[in-house]
Each structure stands twice: as structure tokens, then as C-alpha cells.
Amino acid sequence: MSIFIDKNTTVIVQGITGRDGSFHTRQMMEYGTKIVAGVTPGKGGQKFEGTVPIFNTVAEAMAATNANTSVIYVPPMYAADAMLEAADAGVKFIVAITEGVPVLDMTRVYPFVKEKGARLLGPNCPGLITPGQSKVGIIPGRICTPGPVGVVSRSGTLTYEIVYQLTRAGVGQTTCVGIGGDPINGTNFIDCLEAFERDPNTKAVCMMGEIGGTDEQEAAAFVKQHMKKPVVGFIAGQTAPPGRRMGHAGAIISGSSGTAAEKLEAFAAAGMGVAKRPLDFVELIKARLK
């Protein structure tokens, strides 16, 4: 078991012929992900790597394959439209990798996707991986291994770091999810925690947050009220000077809300394990798996 994707997941790649899209489609196929179609307007009828049919629209790709998932690698100015198109075509799980999507675009995408009953992950996220079964996005497959730990993170490369350290220590994962660092994203910590709580194979959860906003505090409250499984948390940006942007739109400290100290306190108050550095996850999680 796992959350959101497994070996039966069928995937449409939006932007399959672009530099990033084609590179990561090959990587996903090598990992074993079932890529059933690609979409690039104007290249309909061609084949990717001689095997994957390319369509002009997501609607056509859905009519031909009835895939349950799509992954988006299209440039930022067109990414919002790609998300709308996927939701409208009936895709139930949409993973938007694209970085730099205007936030006002997302104010239109979010309610539309909800209305269509689809789940959106991202944008500006690394996607997700269920080790040994399927990966959708850009998380390097070789750093993961199957096991009992659920991973959810707001960052991309920091997720890799922690997953890699877990794997090296022999601690495998059910599913690793990067929710992305943008101000408006489709799936938040609580959505993932809820799914991990329900997944019988997940025995413990690692959660990596960042400074800025209140998502981590709300997630901590959720852990306290609704979760029986142990959760270990980390906050990146403990040494960031207040009031400065650190790259992610999400990583802004505004007023007193969103500092690392405040978030770590919320974790501790919720009975969560608190990792001071990425490496600490290993021991904290091992202790909770016993």
C-alpha cells in the first residue's frame, strides 16, 4: 500500500517533448511508471521514444487511455492552463512540477480543480514516488527504497536529502510526497498526513516544513487531534534572518507568524519528534518504528 500512486497508476505527461519533460519521462519509464500518453499541442500523432503516443490535447489523450494521473512540465506561463485542461478532461490526480507559476493564476486554478473533484499536487513541487512501484515527477528513484515511512515535504531537494539519509540507514518509505513551496498549492501537509494515517503500511511519518506561513502549525494541530501514528518534523530556515525572502515564495517570515521557533514549538506541543538537522530523522524515526 501507499498513498496517491501505486503500480497501477497510469500517467499522461503534459509537455512530454520539452527539455525537462522528455528527460524526466525517460527517467519515470526506467523506474517502471506506466506512462500511457504524452501531450504536446501540434505534435499529435507522433510517438515518444517510439512507444508512447502523443496527443494535441489532454481530452484526446484521456479518450484514448483513460489515465488516472497527469504530470505537468510545461513552461510557467502555460502551466495554469495545463492544470485546468487536465481537470476539465477528467484527470483525477494532477501533478504540476513547473516552477514560477504566477500566484494569481493559481487563484483561478484551485477552485476549478476542486469543483472537478480532482486532486492537484504542486505547482513548483518535485512530485511523488512510491518506491518500487511508481514515480510521478522528478524525485531520483535510486535514493528511495520500499518500507514503512511516509514522507511529506514543502521542499524539493531537501526531501531528497532526508529520503537519501533514511535509505542509507535502511529505513524505507511507503510514499514520498513533495507538496511544493508556492503560496497556493493543491495539496497541503494535512491532506498527506490524513492519507498516511489511513494507509495501513505506513507506520510513521517524516514531515519537512519551512519558515513562513502557518501550514506547519495547522499540520501539528492535526497530528495532535487526529493521528495515532508517530510524526517527526523539521523546519528549514532556523537561521534565516527575519523579513528576507529566501527563494521560495513560501519562505517569507511575516510578523511573528511563521518563524522556525514558532513552528518547532507547535511540533513539540503536538507530541511530534523534532529533528534539529536532517540527519536526526534517522534515529528519531527508528526509535518510533520499534
Place this chain on the structure above:
Amino acid sequence: MNIHEYQAKEIFRAEGIPIPPGEIATTPAEAEAIAKKLGGTVVVKAQVHAGGRGKAGGVKLAKTPAEAREVAEKILRLHIKDLPVQKVLVTPAADIASEAYVGIIVDRARKKAVFMVSAAGGIDIEEVAAKTPEKIMYLPVDGRYGLMDFQAQQMGFFLYKDAKQARAAAKIMGQLYKAFMKSGASLAEINPLVVTPDGDVLALDAKMVIDDNELDRHPEIAKLRDESAEEKSEVLARNANLTFIKLDGNVGCVVNGAGLAMATMDLVKYYGGEPANFLDIGGSSNPEKVVNALKIITADPSVKAILFNIFGGITRTDDVANGIVTATKQNPLKVPIVIRLTGTNEEIAMKILQENGFSASSDMDEAVKKAVELATKGGKAA
């Protein structure tokens, strides 16, 4: 991206928001000439990307053109939050009967653009929010439908009892929303929105922050960027497509991804060091980005060791390795470098580095510890 008050006012005016006239001066003589042309008492306002201008002495009244010259001279010599004042806006002083606050921001919790309006304007809105939250009306706008007329009216009547003023304010809300959407803003603010003794509703100040991700779509807005009003090293980094923030320490950090970059800074501190900067080379990095990153970092004399921490996903570690080799061939390093890389194309990257005399590890803690040690003890290059 920040834009100046006078630029935001031009955008607001184009939508029809009533704003008193005003002109920009870069010298005291220009300020005097504008004051003479406007006649009467004027306000001279520093145009600088920093809050708290008034408290810092950057906003002054002048009753005569000669006085306008005097205060402009003082203001043009100011540094507000380390940023030099290079321009002042000269505008007629308005008589004020009441002051209100109107703002739109993108609210991540509601996932919508949200209006915030309050009749308690003219002062710090954060203070109003903290002490008397009932004095603020929040109105979320559904991005699919935009601001509806009745919503604008609700806000107008929340601010003013007088129907004529409420309608005038409602009209301004609609115009402000249009300006906000058209410009790809993440914040648009009028503080204060005033009523004059004659009952006219006017915007006396304007502030806008533009979403950087929108700039490709709005070249006319992108052109408003005033690089002379920004931190130099940060301008350099942005032009090279890097996110860079200068800090006070001596370990220069080059990392891919904001989360890992922050975690790397945290770890530098954990092992007793101080990061010299935040630098995110982002995804899809090409070798040139790395060359530029090294240029920016080595330009800082306080950097005593350089730490690369790259975890390749969409970033290919061989691109980074090639960048390091190219950059150090162009400009041989004077300080030690510690390289940690792992992930996409790691084997190729390691080979490139070894062939060029670099050593690299794949362990983050080990690399950070070593960089801190080299920076504090001034050890030898790796």
C-alpha cells in the same frame, strides 16, 4: 518586485483612481520648480523601497517653493534602511477630513486575492489588525469571477456612512482590483484613502508589489524596475537567474533548492559556523549559472571557504561539476572549496571533478563540518 509610489500611482491613475497630481525630482532645484508650478503647500516624499518612510524623515511638508528645495535637499541625502534616496515625489498637500486603509493581497490560507479595508487608516494596518481586528473588513475575491459590484459596495459602506462617499469608494475598489490583476501584483495598497473637507474621496499614497513570476507576461511593468534602488549583489544574482541574499558569516554557500539551501545554512550554524549567504542556483541549472554563482561569492572578501551542496533531481550534477571546473579555470580560487554532490548523473559529475583535481563527497554533514572547519581555521584547499 517592488515599484515606487509614483509608478504605482501612474498605474492607479490609468484605471481612473482619483489621485492628486505630482512630479518626480532628483535634485532640490527640480523640487523647487515643481512646487512653484503646483502652487500652495506641497508634500515632498522619498521614493525608496522601504517601509517607515515617514518615521525616517522621508516625508515632509513644505509651505513655499524655497522650503520644498530645503526639505528635498535633506531627504535626498537620507539612507532609509540602508537604501539611498535618489528621487522625491512632490505633490500638493491635501486637506484631510478622514483617512482609511484599502489593500489587496494574495492570501495563501484562503487561496484567493483578499481585500482588507479599514476606516482606521493612515497608520500601521498591522497594528490595527492586532489590537482592533473588528475595524478591518476582509473580502475574499473568487479569481474566476473577479470583484463583483455588490462586494465593492459592501466595502464602500463599511468605510463611509455617506452614500456618495461610499459609492465613490466602491468605484475605487473596482479600479484598484483591475490595476492589481492587470499588473500581476501580489499586493496593491492605498494608505491613506482620504475624504477631503469638500467630501471628495482621494488616494494619497500608492504601493504595489509585483509577482516576479508575472514579469514575462508584463514587459511594461518589468521595465519599471529601478535597479539603483536595490542591493547590488542581489541585482547581479537576479540577472544571472540566481536567488542570493547576503548574510554576515564566512562560509559561502552554493546550493540548489531553497529548502536545502536553508537547511544547509542551518547546518553550518549547527556545526559552529556562520553562513555568508543564501544562494539558490535553482533547478535546470546550466554550467553558466554555477560560474556566475562563484563570481558573486568570491567577490565577498569575508568568505573564507566555499561550500557546494547539490542534490540533483532536475538539476544535473554534471552541469554543476562542469560549471565548477570552468569557473575555477577562469578565476583560480583563493579560498578552499568543499564540494558535496549526489543525485542525477552523479557518476559523471564525480569523474569530471576528479579529472580536474577536485575531491567531492556525497555526505552532507561531513561536507558542512569540513567547510566550517576550513573557514574558521583557514585550512588548506580540499
